[in-house]
Amino acid sequence: MAETINRALQLLNMLQAHRHWTGTELSQRLGVTERTVRRDIDRLRELGYRIESTPGVAGGYRLEAGSAVPPLLLTDEEAVTMAIGLRVAATQRLVHGPETTLTALAKLEQVLPVALRRRVNALAAVVQPVGIGSAPAVSPDILGELALACRDHERLRFTYTSASGETTTRRVEPHALSPAERNWYLLCWDLEREDWRTFRVDRLDAVQHTRVLFEPRALSAEQTEEFFRVAAAWVRQPVETDLVMDLPYDAMREYFGQWGQGATPETDDTTRWPVGGADFRETMYGMSWIPEGVGYTTDLAEPARTELRESLVRMLAALDAPPPPRRSSHPDS
Structure with a gap:
């Protein structure tokens, strides 16, 4: 009997730690037959755990929400309090990072009944750290799904709406999830574009799990x-301009690295790169990073164009003029 109970607890821990297990995987991990696994699954169901089973080659077992909190040794109030605390901790970068916090939250909310989940959502709307309330709304369910996919290395498919309003379907290998400034971002390897991409989570919808794992x-x-x-940092700025530089796209991306995001090939030998800032000074700073000897043009609009030109004329005059005399030192200094 003790061996059966220990095995059932080990099985429960495996189901809570991973989204989906096949019967073969469970039997190999537990060192028993698949028939024994099915009997242990039935025992857990009798204890109140809702375990979904699907037939077929890709079938298996996974935990799902039940009509009551299963025996986790938590009261309803404790479960709600833990869920709220984990949400706040994720936004504050606590508990070893937001991904770890969100996977713990997803594991807890996975077994919360609908009534308790409503209480968590209602409290989360008012229990928020300073500065988070002004951020775009993000579905906690989507955050949990993304965190689990990052942890399990599972490919995802979703629709994404860009800042310009364009909607595309993306197939990705999720790598990490994090709050940055006032938004949540998902870092992925984009399978179509064969490059790293970051996505604003509030612009993400229709997340589909493919059950395809990746290295x-x-x-x-x-x-x-x-x-x-x-x-x-990649948000619309009051002063924006496109720079077209005499540098092939591949060479430009190699030079700028991640900061080359947003660049597009103009011709075989030139690259268009958007630059922006709070005013013409910050835009000028972006221009200053173009590699030495590389020519470029800009469509900087007025009045920033005139302001930048006037500032540069004064800078050049200052550089061409003789340097001012050195400050004389006082005897007692």
Whole structure:
């Protein structure tokens, strides 16, 4: 009996730690036959755990929400409190990062009955850290789904609406999920574009799990953080311009790295790159990063164009003029 109980608890832990298991995988992990796995699944169902089973080659088992909280040794109030705390912790980058926090949240909400989930959503709408309330609304269900896909290395399909309003269907290998500034971002390898992409989660819809697993591509923590930093900075600015530089697209992307996002090939030998800032000074700063010796043109509009020209004329005059005399030092200094 003790062996059966221990095996059932091990099975429950596996079901809570992974979205989907085949019967073969469970029997191999537990060291028993698939028939024994089916009997253990039935025991867990008798205890109140709703376990979905699907037939076929790609079939298997997964936990689903039930009509009551299964025996997790938590009261309703404790379960709701934990879910709210995990949501707040995720937005504050606590508990070893938002992805870990969200997977814990998804595991908990996976077994919450509908009534308790409504309470969590209602409380989450008013229990928010400073600054988060002004951000676009993000579905907690989608956040949980994305976090689990990142953890399980499962390919996803979803629709995405860009800032310009264009809607596309994307097939991706999700890598990491993080809050940056006031938005949530998902970092993925885009299978169609064969490159890394970051997506605003609030612009993401119709998430579909493919159940196709992938081998994660190598990406350091520093590179991941840089992608999120670039994504957070990539918003419309009061002063924007397109620069067309005399540099092939591949060479431009190699030089700028993640900061080359948004660039497009203009011709075989030139690249268009959008630059922006709060005023003409920040736009000028972006222009200054174009590699030495590379010519470029700009469509910077007025009045920023005149303001930038006047500032550059004064800078050139200052550089051409003799340097001012050095400040004389005082004897007692």
